[in-house]
Amino acid sequence: MDLSALRCFQAVARHEHISRAAEELRVAQPSVSRTIARLERELGVPLFHRQGRRIRLNRYGQTLLRRVDRALHELDDARRELTDAAGLHQGSVSVAAETMLTLTGALTAYRAAHPEVAVHLHQVAAAAMPGRLRAREVDFCLASQPLAGPSLHGIDLAREQVLLAVAEAHPLAGRERVTVPELADEPFITTRPGLWQRALLERLFARHGLRPRITCDGEEPGAIQHLVSAGLGIGLLPAMSRQAAPTAAPVRWLRLDAPDCVRTLTLVWHADAYLSTAARRFRDLVVADLSDGTASGRVRTLPPAR
Incomplete structure (x- = not known):
């Protein structure tokens, strides 16, 4: 053979x-x-x-x-x-993420520090990430929802609350908090299946034996706030959206009465794969850039796939 x-x-x-x-x-x-x-x-x-x-x-x-x-x-x-080891070239690093926006700051800093390294980016749904790591197609995955699979290690970088966005004229706009059952008949704007916003929305509703009423799902998470602002529905958005563009698409922000209505950002790699010097430096920089003290920041072994 x-x-x-x-x-x-x-x-x-x-x-x-x-x-x-x-x-x-x-x-x-x-x-x-x-x-x-x-x-x-x-x-x-x-x-x-x-x-x-x-x-x-x-x-x-x-x-x-x-x-x-x-x-x-x-x-x-x-x-x-x-x-x-031989120093034959300056190396490369390959990264998969559900959205590239989260990586912008870290990538800018990494390219400034290591301009000779080739960086390859892939937009990948979380369900496909363990397979891409197992096949050595990428060095790292940056996930906003839990991953599982054999021989996966990860570092939880940040944990942020996910808020409910509604239009300023929406009947719920004057509220500070809302429960999931109260939203049973509301039209939701979210992402396609496989992305973290959709997975979180379905998980929160399933706990109450409900299914969300989805009127718009797409490939662009960044468009959700604009569509909510236009009155086309309501949607779940990370707290960073409230800070990043408070006036670009005005909405009202509510807290959802659900203890795990959060997004945990995790950097994941395959424990058995060799990580080059370029890849290890990238991991160190991402941890330093994205860790905000809300997550453990410790390497842990992820659970095996069910």
Whole structure:
């Protein structure tokens, strides 16, 4: 088994699709099919269930994939570590976040201190973050909701209250506090499923056996306050929104009577992955820049996925 065959198998196993794997590997589809057939002959067992043009990993393939992932991750980490030790280049760091706005200050400071480092940013939903870390596609994830998965470590950087924003002419505008059941019939403006605002909203309502009435969900969390100000609905926003743009889109702010109506900002990485000097310096800077004393600031092991 050579490395090219194992990487080919890994790509096919990930996509469970020959054409998509060939596109990722930038090789012809017949070449991928021949490589998988040769690997199966060498191992003496089939690795996939084949149903017409569809393929699916079988139990032999699942066993092999666990070993291949581990071996290739170790080799990739070894290459990064040797390159880092030899000083062959100034390094790179790759970060995934649900929204880039939170990282703006830290990125500005990091680029000023280390202009030679290549920084790669990815906007990723929280559900996809453990997989991106496991595949070594990113060094860090900055999450605004709880993550779970094997071998994940994290530092809670900040914990801030999430407030309810309503239009100035809304009937609730004169209130200081409100309960979740009182909002059962209110139209909510929020983000698409997978982003933290939506996850928090659904969790708060589910505790009361309710489902929020969502009239607008989208990709732009920054647009929520403007749509609320226009009277199109109400929405949950972090307290920092109240401080950042108090007059850009005027709204009234209420506290929700729910003890966990908060956002915890957590920096997460894979415990088994090698972190280059550039990546470790980035982690130190982010911790210094974003830690505000409201969270523990200590490294902890995250719970395994359920």
